[in-house]
Amino acid sequence: MKTILVxxxxxxxxxxxxxxxxxxxxxxxxxxxxxxxxGIVKTSPxxxxxxxxxxxxxxxxxxxxxxxxxxxxxxxxxxxxxDGSEDVIKGxxxxxxxxxxxxxxxxxxxARIKARLRPKGDEKITxxxxxxxxxxxxxxxxxxxxxxxxxxxxxxxxxxxNKGMVLSREMILNRIWxxxxxxxxxxxxxxVGYLRKKIDGESSMKLIHSVxxxxxxxKD
Numbered sequence: 012m013k014t015i016l017v018x019x020x021x022x023x024x025x026x027x028x029x030x031x032x033x034x035x036x037x038x039x040x041x042x043x044x045x046x047x048x049x050g051i052v053k054t055s056p057x058x059x060x061x062x063x064x065x066x067x068x069x070x071x072x073x074x075x076x077x078x079x080x081x082x083x084x085x086x087x088x089x090x091x092x093x094d095g096s097e098d099v100i101k102g103x104x105x106x107x108x109x110x111x112x113x114x115x116x117x118x119x120x121x122a123r124i125k126a127r128l129r130p131k132g133d134e135k136i137t138x139x140x141x142x143x144x145x146x147x148x149x150x151x152x153x154x155x156x157x158x159x160x161x162x163x164x165x166x167x168x169x170x171x172x173n174k175g176m177v178l179s180r181e182m183i184l185n186r187i188w189x190x191x192x193x194x195x196x197x198x199x200x201x202x203v204g205y206l207r208k209k210i211d212g213e214s215s216m217k218l219i220h221s222v223x224x225x226x227x228x229x230k231d
Contacts, residue, residue: 013128014038016057018048018074019090020067024113028061031117037124045069049077056082059128061120064091064102072105079106079185086127090115106185108173127172136171139231141210141218143171150210157209162187166202167210170219170229179226203227 015032019025020043032039040057042048045066052060060078064071075087086108091098093112102110108127111120136143140153148164150157159167165187170178180196188198203219211217218229 012036012038013058014040015124016048016051016060017041018043018045018060018066018071019063020044020065021063031121035121043067045071045074048074052078052082052085056085059086059088059124061088061090061124062107064089064093072101075102075105075107076185083186088120088123088127090120100179104179104181104185106182136168138171138174138229139216139218140214141171143168152210152214159206159209162202163206163209167206167229170206170227173229175228175230177222177225177228183226199227 013036015037017025017028017032017039019028019041022043025041025043029039029041040051040055042051043066046069048060048062049069051057062071062075066074071089071091075089078085078087083106087106088109088111089102089107090111091102091113093102099110099112109123111123134145136145142149142151143164144150145168150159150164150167166183169183169186180199183199184196187202207217207219211219216231218231220228220230222228
């Protein structure tokens with residue numbers, strides 16, 4: 012059973028989310044403060060975090076940054092009343108995997124959660140003829156094995172898990188390089204270039220695309 016940590020200071024919404032998740036087969040832990048949430052993540056890491064930004068102690072942004080830095084494999088779904096386009100971009104640039112605004116539909120939240128839970132065990136991620144195995148760390152395209160460095164593998168996995176979604180350079184930098192202050196966004200362009208040569212170089216169907224003024228996306 013997957014366990015989800017709900018970080019929300021509104022008791023009514025917290026109870027609603029807990030009931031919704033339990034009814035749909037998820038284990039649930041709840042927290043009303045950012046500091047308590049970080050303690051839970053440190054001692055008993057969940058499979059996914061639903062995070063409100065308006066917390067009474069530590070800011071939700073700070074909580075998000077800490078989780079991404081210390082537990083980069085835990086997906087984060089921001090659930091907040093801040094619905095401006097700039098807020099969404101800022102939230103995703105913090106390293107969150109998804110951003111949902113209040114009010115929301117429970118079914119949509121569940122769909123987003125299921126989409127963001129990373130594959131475990133011997134499950135494979137497939138886009139067109141590109142296959143990534145998260146257990147064996149193998150990558151194949153058209154049946155041909157492709158050798159990647161650890162950073163290239165994580166970058167490709169992030170792109171594939173977010174198939175069809177535009178990822179900004181900041182989002183990629185924050186997720187793959189964990190907010191290292193000495194790393195510049197141009198390193199993203201360099202590594203995407205490496206991936207393109209290895210993944211798309213010999214294929215007529217290109218999977219990795221630039222989105223001018225925004226970043227990159229992987230689509231078939």
